Amino acid sequence: MMARLLEMKNITKLFGAVKAVDNVSLSLEPGEVMSLCGENGSGKSTLMKVLCGLYPTGSYQGHIFFAGEELRATTIRDTERKGIVIIHQELALVRQMTVMENIFLGGELTQRGVLDADTMTLRCQTLLEQVRLDVSPETRVGELGLGQQQLVEIARALNKQVRLLILDEPTASLTEQETRVLLDIIRNLRNHGIACVYISHKLNEVKEISDTICVIRDGQHIGTRRADAMSEDDIITMMVGRELTSLYPVEPHPVGEEILRVENLTAWHPVNRTIKRVDNLSFNLRRGEILGIAGLVGAGRTETVQCLFGVWPGRWEGQVYVNGEAVRITDCQHAIAQGIAMVPEDRKKDGIVPVMGVGKNITLAALGQFSSAFSVVDEAREQQAIGEAMARLKVKTASPELAIGHLSGGNQQKAVLAKCLLLNPRILILDEPTRGIDIGAKYEIYKLINQLAQQGIAIIVISSELPEVLGLSDRVLVMHQGQLKADLINRDLTQEKIMEAALRSEHYA
Incomplete structure (x- = not known):
């Protein structure tokens, strides 16, 4: 032996x-x-x-x-x-x-x-x-x-x-x-x-x-x-400790009128300004719709949503309409004011303050909800909101005061999602929402995504895992090298069809 x-x-x-x-x-x-x-x-x-x-x-x-x-x-x-x-x-x-x-x-x-x-x-x-x-x-x-x-x-x-x-x-x-x-x-x-x-x-x-x-x-x-x-x-x-009959919950959610329209979005590399990371992209999103964005690495998926949330570090141009009205988004505060919230791809870099407590991370973007006219935070209301958010997302921590950097990656991600939901968004962008998250927690997040869609929240999901895109989405945008290659209804859609669309030279729907 x-x-x-x-x-x-x-x-x-x-x-x-x-x-x-x-x-x-x-x-x-x-x-x-x-x-x-x-x-x-x-x-x-x-x-x-x-x-x-x-x-x-x-x-x-x-x-x-x-x-x-x-x-x-x-x-x-x-x-x-x-x-x-x-x-x-x-x-x-x-x-x-x-x-x-x-x-x-x-x-x-x-x-x-x-x-x-x-x-x-x-x-x-x-x-x-x-x-x-x-x-x-x-x-x-x-x-x-x-x-x-x-x-x-x-x-x-x-x-x-x-x-x-x-x-x-x-x-x-x-x-x-x-x-x-x-x-x-x-x-x-x-x-x-x-x-x-x-x-x-x-x-x-x-x-x-x-x-x-x-x-x-x-x-x-x-x-x-x-x-x-x-x-x-x-x-x-x-x-x-239990069987999961289906990883992707099938919960019908009505899709309403258009809430977001993007026209001719083009974004340039922040350093090499001759390179287009997003090239003349147009699409729309409706209330209660789950819109998946698929594509290979470098397709321009993250750059697209960073522009919509006002955090793309380079130059970009195009027209963005929310509820039919043209809006100008230059930073994340403008995006939040329009009812847009985003869970970023890199939670450690962009989603959390590692040395700050879990609870304070959750309320950080929504402190105005707990502040008086004199900018004094009502800590009792804030703690109540923290408790409710942590219970809803099942964030596991010894204490809300524990530095969020000590939590597992999945619990950090759930805290970031809780922070976004506290903003009561009308449009929720999820960039790789289940990266580094276990099967049980994925299932809970998938259920939550469906519940939010049932409430009329419009959701954009970016994922490198094609089964996740197919399991969640009502419609899938396929991008390749910054361009939109296909806009596909998720009916009898397969991974092979998505990859074929990404690698075709022409656009098709």
Whole structure:
């Protein structure tokens, strides 16, 4: 029998009186790929932070053994020296630094006290080839898309002498092609005896890449089984404690008159002003309608809605009509005044203030609702609204005062959605609304989207997951390279038809 690489025994981690992890044990062999599954807030990320030294020895109960020795870590550097490397769900790159500087950050190569830039450049190029990322080592990370930044994170992990690689939602920002590259990288690592803990809510990936699947619910270990002995339904049932008959709720919602019309929208790259990110786009949206926007990375989907919400950093032009009246939107305050709210694609960068409490994040955009004429906030009314919003969205937190940066990604996303709903929008824009969110929470958000449509709120949904677009939308706009390629009623619509529309040279409806 192969010697175990990792053993975590009876791990318990408390935050105040709340048990985030409750007496969990798991083990891993060299070259084994284990997927760690569970709803947001189930304790997955907390357990991995214990393993990586982010929660040091002494701050939790239980014991960890790695490569036959008890692991006692005070910082993440201690575990990295042992060969344990984690790539977090939220990107941890320095946007102002180059790709090479990020990859070697904290581990720069020197000769006689001087940076060895040539050796680092060559090594960086090799790593970028391994993750199939075709960019220069001198490219600043801030100039890369989210998917490319994720691949830089992976290259940085590969630069370390890794024996156990932990990936927390690694494909949340990746295209299908980039995901295939990542899965190939994991297979290659497995063939070289490197173990991997893979945290993902994409169950098709979990089934494809895993040797074993470990499920955690409410901080407790529910079970670990061979991946080939489990179906996706089995995983879901273990995760949520009940069966989900259909992931996408079918709830009829009447579609009313036009509420939004966009004509000839064109947006230019904020730096290179000769490049059009959106090219002469026109479409409309009706009350109670769920409008999906689909397309490959770089299609111009996010740029389009950023213009509508007044946050596109570059120049744009076009006509926007709300309820038949022309409106001029130059910033998000103007958009909110027109009844437009948006859940952004990158919640960490654009959706939350990480050091601020969960509750204060939720009410931040709507403080005027709780203020008197003298700008004094009625804290009792504010706290009541926070409680109601958190209950409605089922935001899991030990306290509304807890910094939102300490929450799981899914609970952060639900808090951002709660903030938007507090604005009582007539038009709600959801850019990748379920990225990094577990199956159970996705189902709750899908139900909420349908309920909001039933109330007459017009909704725009952008998603890189075509099944999600098809499962939610009444109508689908297909974009490619900034242009509208198709406007399709979601009746007998398939993923193949959407991709065909995206890649055709002409527009069709």
